[in-house]
Amino acid sequence: MKYMMTYDLMESMRNTNQWLGSTARAFASYPVMSWGANPAIDWLKAWGEVTERTFARMVAKPDWNIPVQTGHDGTDMVVTTEKVVEKPFGDLIRFRVGNRPDRSRKILLVAPMSGHYATLLRKTVISLLPDTDVYITDWHNARDIPVSAGKFDIEDYTLYLMDFMREMGPDTHVLAVCQPVPLALAATAYLAELDPAAQPRSLTLIGGPVDPEANHTEVTDFGRSVTMGQLEETMIQRVGFKHAGVGRMVYPGLLQLASFISMNAETHSTAFRDEIIRVAKGEASEHNRHNAFYDEYLAVMDMTAEFYLSTVERIFKGREIARNEFVVDGHKVDFSKITTVAVKIVEGEDDDISAPGQCLAALGLLTGLPDSKKAAHLEPGAGHYGIFAGSSWRNNIRPLVLDFIDANSDRPRSKPGKVVSIN
Known part of the structure; x- marks a missing residue:
């Protein structure tokens, strides 16, 4: 109690x-x-x-509020969201742009489950919509999920990603941002063994902790300095009677927000x-x-306790992904099984959340993938947020990502359009 x-x-x-x-x-x-x-x-x-x-x-969960898109004939096309797959802990949604024909590029944007809603990637979605069909993982607030729905840890998260990739088909190009980077890599490797035909064409990993020990940050130092018992005792709470998830053990969004703010309190x-x-x-x-x-930054959601604790214990402390020892549903995932999916790494030089080297470690795990299908980019002067939503993303990284997608697609794609800066 x-x-x-x-x-x-x-x-x-x-x-x-x-x-x-x-x-x-x-x-x-x-x-x-x-x-x-x-x-x-x-x-x-x-x-x-x-x-x-x-x-x-x-x-309050923020609205997507995607601006109206302009068609080739000058007409305005309203952007709506459509649920493609519905699950208790998260949905796969698609952004429909009026009656616009499907684009040849199809992207699955894997949003982080790290205290904020998927709308944190709103600007990323807006920048990609003119040239691609965008799908995104829309994770639910744990406080609104009844206890009867069961648990949700990093293994369940990985299985969800596999289901979403299967639903979208092999023409998919996956972009994973921050926290889900190692799990998107694991989902792709597991598909390579179980269902090779469902693998995506390419995998772009943006600023995620594949190997947290590759370059220490305040986040990794915290993970190393506390025990799992301390985390469970001080960070985990039980949802109150006000919400549908009453009784569920969670890592509260308000507690995560306090942590975020304390890192840059003066700012x-x-x-x-x-x-x-x-x-x-x-x-x-x-x-x-x-x-x-701040409308976006302050809007936080609860994570299930098992997801938060398993992330710290298995990704940060045990480094199961980095050591190629990750187990999903009783099966050991082998990253060397990825042999056809092109993989691109994107990091920010000034990233203080997932410092340079943490994400790049993924390429070392892909021993079965030819070097011709591996790529990496380090964005000078870019922080964590800038590599997926700031000017560095719009002006430099986005064009590189679309070129990478085109180079690893079966048929030629149209050239990327110009992105208008959104303040």
């Missing part, structure tokens, strides 16, 4: 802060407060507005201080850069 009380305490604290912000904003908005000039009231209203929005978006404090100042001066807007970023 103590785990459930802690979970509800965190939610109560979040709810209280949201209420305090709302109350301050409402109080400062009373007409009587305008009878005399009082800058303190303007500051109180600004603080309340920013605080209310900040804590409210922590429990975040400055950002919120500046936003309060802009609101007080009347210089802020609904969709300014601050809101656009």
Whole structure:
């Protein structure tokens, strides 16, 4: 019961802060407060507005909000999402662009399950839509999944990816971003043994921890410094009665968010201080850069306890992927079985989450793959976010990825179109 009380305490604290912000904003908005000039009231209203929005978006799943695409004839085509495969812990969804004919490039974008929703890759999706048909793994918030649905760990995650790849067929090109990189590699290797015809054409691995020990970061140092018992005791909580997943053991999104913010606390404090100042001066807007970023960054989801713990124990501590000792459903996965799938590695020079070398280690595992089907790119000056959603991605990495896809497809593809910068 103590785990459930802690979970509800965190939610109560979040709810209280949201209420305090709302109350301050409402109080400062009373007409009587305008009878005399009082800058303190303007500051109180600004603080309340920013605080209310900040804590409210922590429990709301963001919408995709993909902009309308323009057809060759100048018509506007609305982008909608379609569920292709539905599963308890995550769906495979496709982005439909009006009545546009299918593109020759078909991409499976594997989103991370690391505390944020798949919408974290919204800008990646937008940049790929003009030239490709985009599918994405849409993982569910663990607090909304009944206990009766069973467990979900890294083995189940791998099996989900295999099912999604089978559904999409062999013309698929997989792009895995961050956390799922080693598991996407494992899913491909397992398919190479069980169902070779279902393997994707290519696999692009972007900034993921294939071998966390290849280059240490604050994330890997944390994983090495704590025991599994300490993690289970301090990080795992039980979902409260407010949610459909009541009783499920989870690693709460709010706890993960606190960890994210603590890594760059000063930067975040400055950002919120500046936003309060802009609101007080009347210089802020609904969709300014601050809101656009934090609407997504602060929206967090719970992970199942078994997924979080197995990731730390088997990927980071045991290095099962790096040592080619990963077991799925009782079967040892052999990465040397990948012999036909082209693999490209993308890393950022300044990535402080998955530092250069961690993802590159994947190529060393592919002993059965010819060197002609291996490629790697290190983006100068790029951080973790920039290699899949920033200007480095749009201007440099995306064209390289599409060229790699074209070079490893059975039929020629059209040249990539120009991507418009999205702020």
